[in-house]
Amino acid sequence: MSESKKGDVDPGLNRRKVLKCMTWAGTGVLWTISGGVPRSLGIIDQALAAEPSKLTFLQISDSHVGFDKPANPNAIGTLQEAIGKIKALPARPSFMIHTGDITHLSKPAEFDNADQAISEARLDVHYVPGEHDLIDEEVKLYRERYGKNAKGAGWYSFDASGVHFIGLVNVMDLEAGKLGKLGEEQLKWLEDDVAGRTASTPIVVFAHIPLWTVYEQWGWGTDDGARAVSLLKKFGSVTVLNGHIHQVMQKVEGNVAFHTAMSTAFPQPAPGTAPSPGPLKVPDDKLRSLLGITDVNFVRGQQRLALIDKPLQN
C-alpha cells in the first residue's frame, strides 16, 4: 500500500489484480455506472467533461457528527463544507447514499444536526448504519429515522435508472475476535432479492464496513462478505461501495469493483502504518485534502461505473 501515491490511479486497472490501496484526499467520489462495471473517472470536472451520464449519484460517508477531538474539532463544519461542494456541482446528482457513521455517539442531537446539514443538499439520501449509529442504549434511533421501511437490522434495495441498489448492514451483533457480519437472515434476503433479475442489470451494493478484507488486524473486513459477493456472481457489473476506513481504496476482481470513500470528518491511517486505526491528526492545512465525497456516474453502454473522489480541498 505504501507505494501508492496520492492521485496515482491507473485508469486501465488490471481486473484480476488487486489494485494497490490508493490513499488520497478528498471529499467525495463521483460514480458513473456504465454498462456493468463501475469505474473511477478521476476528479469531478474531468468526469463531467468526459461523457454525458444518465445517472449520477453521490456517496458520502463517516460524517461522525459529534466528534470533537484534535483530529477535527469541527466535524459538523466539514460535513457542511462537503454538502456545500455537492450543492455547487454543475450537474445535479439524482440522489445520495450515506455509508454510515452518520453520528459519532448515536445521540439524538447528533442525528438532528446531521439531518439538518445533509438536508441542505436537497437530495434524497439512502442510508446504511455504521457501528457508531447503533450505540444508543436501546439501539432504536437509527431505525426510527432511516430504517422504517427496511428489513431486519436495516437492509433494503431499490432501483434507479435501471440500476439495482442494495443497502446492507454489517455492523450488528458483532462477535468477539471477528470482523463485520451480515448474518444468515440478510444473506438469504439478498439471495431472494436478486433471484429474478437479469444478469445484465448493473448492481450497486453499499454497506459501512468494507465487504472485502482490507486489513484483518484492524477489523477492516466482513467475515461473510465474500458470500454476499458470490450471490452476485451472475451479474456483469457489480459495484461495492463502503466507508468505515476513512480513506479511498479500490480493488477490482472480475466483474466486481470495490471502493471505499473518504470520511467527511477525519482521516484514518493507511493499514499497518500506525499502532491503531484511531483518528489521524494531520496539520490543519492538510485536513481538507483528506476529507471528501464521492461522485458516481452511470452511462449506458459503457463498461464501468465512473467514480470520482473529490476532496474538500485539493
Place this chain on the structure above:
Amino acid sequence: MQSLRPERRTRTPSAVLLVAAFFAATLLPGAAPAEDAAVQIDDFAFSPASITVKAGTTVTWRNKDDIPHTVASSTRLFKSKALDTDDTYTFTFNEPGTYQYFCSLHPHMTGKIVVEPANHAAT
C-alpha cells in the same frame, strides 16, 4: 433549586447503600478485602489484555481513545454502554472463573479477566 431535589433523592439512598455495603464487606468473616483493578482502553486495545484478580474485585475500564468503545462479555454476563473518551465502566467479579470480553464495536479487540477464589490469601 427545584431541579436539585430529585438528584438529592437519588443520591442519598445510593450513598447509604455504599456505606452499608462497606460495612457488610468488612464484617464478613474470612473475606479478604479484594483490591480494585484497572484496565485501560487505548490504541484499540485492552491493556493489560489479561489480568488475574481475587473474587470480589471491582475492575474499572477507562477509555483513553478518541473513539468510543464498549466492554462486552462474550457470554453476555456484562456489557457497558458506549464509552466515550475518559468514560469508565466497572464490574465486580464475585465468582471465580475466566471471563472473556471484547469491544462490540471493534470486535477484534478482546481481553479476559481471570478470577481466583478470594480466600486464598485470607487463611
